[in-house]
Amino acid sequence: MYKPKITDKNYIQRLREKDExxxxxxxxxxxxxxxxxLRKKLVLIPDKVDECFDDVMLKVWEHTEDYDxxxxxxxxxxxxxxxxxxxxxxxxxxxxxLGQASQSLEDMQIEPGFDDYRYRxxxxxxxxxxxxxxxxxxxADQEIFRRLYLEGDSIDEISxxxxxxxxxxxxxxxxxxxxxxxxxxxRKERIYG
Numbered sequence: 001m002y003k004p005k006i007t008d009k010n011y012i013q014r015l016r017e018k019d020e021x022x023x024x025x026x027x028x029x030x031x032x033x034x035x036x037x038l039r040k041k042l043v044l045i046p047d048k049v050d051e052c053f054d055d056v057m058l059k060v061w062e063h064t065e066d067y068d069x070x071x072x073x074x075x076x077x078x079x080x081x082x083x084x085x086x087x088x089x090x091x092x093x094x095x096x097x098l099g100q101a102s103q104s105l106e107d108m109q110i111e112p113g114f115d116d117y118r119y120r121x122x123x124x125x126x127x128x129x130x131x132x133x134x135x136x137x138x139x140a141d142q143e144i145f146r147r148l149y150l151e152g153d154s155i156d157e158i159s160x161x162x163x164x165x166x167x168x169x170x171x172x173x174x175x176x177x178x179x180x181x182x183x184x185x186x187r188k189e190r191i192y193g
Contacts (some may be wrong), residue, residue: 012074015064023061030075034082041086045093052089056082071181080181087130136183141176144169 006014006025014022034056038049059081067077130150134142144162147153148169159166 012064012067012069015060018061023057026060026078027057030078033075034078037079037082038086041083042089045089048089048093052082052085056085059085133180133183136179137176141172141179144172145176148173 003019003021004010004014006019006021011022011025011029015026031053034053035049038052038056039046042049042052056078060078067074130146134145137145140162144158147158147161148155153161155166155169158164159169162169164172
């Protein structure tokens with residue numbers, strides 16, 4: 001059976017058709033960019049870069065149909081996936097470090113891997129990244145995003161505390177996600193041309 005060669009013109013369509021050769025093409029063409037992003041973001045947990053890269057590729061494979069050519073370039077979409085996946089890895093590392101730190105005193109043993117300084121660095125990296133992403137939002141929207149995505153508050157809690165209906169909170173987050181996506185893509189275009 002004839003399979004067309006994977007090129008710049010057809011690799012996205014071939015990805016959507018689940019042609020593994022298209023994924024290989026993406027790795028060859030954009031792997032360097034993705035590794036660069038992941039190494040920069042995961043500098044505190046460099047042993048997780050390869051694993052995170054694999055997860056990025058899995059997300060690309062599973063969600064290529066979500067990519068909209070009319071909104072951004074493919075490499076910008078890939079970079080956004082890598083960035084968000086790296087944030088997830090930083091959050092996971094933070095939870096693991098925090099889990100070690102929050103053991104009861106009687107169960108706690110000095111763990112060679114636990115480093116309070118490292119935990120604080122991970123926390124700062126997450127905070128810096130979040131602040132950059134939220135900087136394009138109005139202060140009220142920034143508060144909603146911080147509470148919902150960083151502090152883990154529920155929609156009900158945010159709605160009650162800010163005296164907004166649930167639908168208003170959902171509307172703020174929906175509009176905020178669009179603003180963040182556009183801000184991020186414009187910023188990436190400036191950096192990577």
